[in-house]
Amino acid sequence: MPSESSSKYDQKLVHVLKTSAAVFADKGYHSTSMRDISRATKMSLSGLYYYFDSKEELLFLIQDYCFSTVIGDCRKLLTGVDDPVRRLKLLIENHLNYFVQNMNEMKVLSHEANSISGELFKKINNKKRQYVDLVMNLLREIAADSGAGGADVRVATFSLFGMMNWIYNWYSPRKDLDVAGLSSNMTRLFLRGFLGEKVVGAERLETGREAHLERTVSIW
Amino acid sequence: MPSESSSKYDQKLVHVLKTSAAVFADKGYHSTSMRDISRATKMSLSGLYYYFDSKEELLFLIQDYCFSTVIGDCRKLLTGVDDPVRRLKLLIENHLNYFVQNMNEMKVLSHEANSISGELFKKINNKKRQYVDLVMNLLREIAADSGAGGADVRVATFSLFGMMNWIYNWYSPRKDLDVAGLSSNMTRLFLRGFLGEKVVGAERLETGREAHLERTVSIW
DNA sequence: TCTATCATCGAACACTCGTTCGAAAACGGG
DNA sequence: CCCGTTTTCGAACGAGTGTTCGATGATAGA
Numbered sequence: 001m002p003s004e005s006s007s008k009y010d011q012k013l014v015h016v017l018k019t020s021a022a023v024f025a026d027k028g029y030h031s032t033s034m035r036d037i038s039r040a041t042k043m044s045l046s047g048l049y050y051y052f053d054s055k056e057e058l059l060f061l062i063q064d065y066c067f068s069t070v071i072g073d074c075r076k077l078l079t080g081v082d083d084p085v086r087r088l089k090l091l092i093e094n095h096l097n098y099f100v101q102n103m104n105e106m107k108v109l110s111h112e113a114n115s116i117s118g119e120l121f122k123k124i125n126n127k128k129r130q131y132v133d134l135v136m137n138l139l140r141e142i143a144a145d146s147g148a149g150g151a152d153v154r155v156a157t158f159s160l161f162g163m164m165n166w167i168y169n170w171y172s173p174r175k176d177l178d179v180a181g182l183s184s185n186m187t188r189l190f191l192r193g194f195l196g197e198k199v200v201g202a203e204r205l206e207t208g209r210e211a212h213l214e215r216t217v218s219i220w
Numbered sequence: 221m222p223s224e225s226s227s228k229y230d231q232k233l234v235h236v237l238k239t240s241a242a243v244f245a246d247k248g249y250h251s252t253s254m255r256d257i258s259r260a261t262k263m264s265l266s267g268l269y270y271y272f273d274s275k276e277e278l279l280f281l282i283q284d285y286c287f288s289t290v291i292g293d294c295r296k297l298l299t300g301v302d303d304p305v306r307r308l309k310l311l312i313e314n315h316l317n318y319f320v321q322n323m324n325e326m327k328v329l330s331h332e333a334n335s336i337s338g339e340l341f342k343k344i345n346n347k348k349r350q351y352v353d354l355v356m357n358l359l360r361e362i363a364a365d366s367g368a369g370g371a372d373v374r375v376a377t378f379s380l381f382g383m384m385n386w387i388y389n390w391y392s393p394r395k396d397l398d399v400a401g402l403s404s405n406m407t408r409l410f411l412r413g414f415l416g417e418k419v420v421g422a423e424r425l426e427t428g429r430e431a432h433l434e435r436t437v438s439i440w
Numbered sequence: 441t442c443t444a445t446c447a448t449c450g451a452a453c454a455c456t457c458g459t460t461c462g463a464a465a466a467c468g469g470g
Numbered sequence: 471c472c473c474g475t476t477t478t479c480g481a482a483c484g485a486g487t488g489t490t491c492g493a494t495g496a497t498a499g500a
Binding site for chain 4: 253273275
Binding site: 028029030031110111114115150151152154155156158159160161162163164165166167169170171176177181182185186188189190191192193194196 | 248249250251330331334335370371372374375376378379380381382383384385386387389390391396397401402405406408409410411412413414416
């Protein structure tokens with residue numbers, strides 16, 4: 001949706017989306033009134049409707065912007081990387097990195113997934129399914145490569161999403177590990193669990209490089 | 221809250237709670253009107269208020285009943301079991317077993333945790349914290365016993381809750397594994413990830429017994 | 441059968457909601 | 471500076487909200 005054009009209009013829209021996401025995350029979508037949004041954005045009530053047609057479309061824009069960003073960033077990050085285990089690791093890092101920095105949006109994504117209906121709902125769900133399939137196929141590939149056929153791939157996929165997407169319920173940047181630590185912990189937890197120790201050991205050799213996301217103490 | 225007394229009153233209250241939970245799960249708490257509840261329970265609007273003082277207390281009763289049940293069942297199940305790994309395994313089985321059979325409540329628990337305020341919120345949060353601490357201490361114990369100090373216990377705890385509590389987003393009793401399969405998959409996934417393979421191998425010897433919860437094909 | 445308690449109900453109140461509309465302000469290229 | 475476009479706004483409407491109240495029906499022990 002948001003191309004490279006950062007027009008005045010786009011900038012303000014993004015600002016409205018971010019502010020609204022914060023309010024939605026705090027009070028919940030349905031018990032947030034358009035008057036609350038108006039107050040938070042310092043815009044008049046009717047002025048808001050210049051940027052979207054309804055409260056529901058506002059919610060859609062928030063969700064769509066998030067998924068587009070996270071999927072887009074992910075695609076960029078994965079181009080050129082072939083080893084599926086490394087791809088998965090990068091995907092996890094990207095996912096956690098983005099949502100730790102956008103926890104309000106994450107909460108809205110989780111809580112208000114069913115607050116959108118009709119065509120807009122379909123659009124969001126397609127993007128979501130796209131992302132899920134990406135992970136599921138990755139896991140299938142990894143399992144096949146290593147001959148570890150014990151685990152149900154569907155269970156594994158959603159377990160991974162579960163542990164990643166649950167963070168908005170507990171993660172505190174102040175008292176917890178930073179994103180790099182969080183990421184390496186979860187990656188190891190999941191990969192070891194999915195494959196067993198040996199394969200993770202092999203992985204260790206290949207990934208000692210990219211420091212851009214794990215500058216701090218990391219077990220990898 | 222609900223003692224052994226199954227008076228007419230209690231029965232009807234529980235029925236109202238269960239029905240309301242289904243509606244809340246479907247439409248969300250805030251966009252469910254008391255008139256919706258009235259319609260679903262086939263009670264008059266004002267008649268509902270004989271069983272609770274406000275919509276918010278209705279939500280509280282649903283959540284409180286759930287946590288009380290799951291924690292109570294868990295305590296019963298764990299009495300007499302000393303090995304921390306076995307305790308954890310039983311806890312996971314109990315958790316998944318209960319919430320697969322009460323997915324509506326699970327959704328309400330997750331989505332509407334912050335829709336309760338004041339004293340009622342504190343009560344719920346205490347029970348929740350109790351339960352989380354139980355798991356976290358268990359993990360600490362397990363990590364100490366096996367000398368595997370690599371993983372952050374807090375991350376591990378909430379990762380476990382994440383994968384378990386995410387199921388309401390994807391689990392379908394028709395197309396997915398049954399609870400026993402789900403449970404054994406997640407248990408293995410988590411324990412292997414948390415400890416590494418060896419310790420899980422040891423565990424395999426001790427737990428081949430309890431058939432009451434895993435009658436079906438199980439890898440354990 | 442009488443009566444006190446339990447359970448249910450219809451109607452109404454005060455309030456907030458999302459959205460619309462026409463007009464005014466701000467802006468920017470000529 | 472002017473004018474067409476972009477952006478903002480105040481006021482209002484109709485619909486739906488949670489809750490209350492007094493009264494009525496059901497129930498069960500004396």
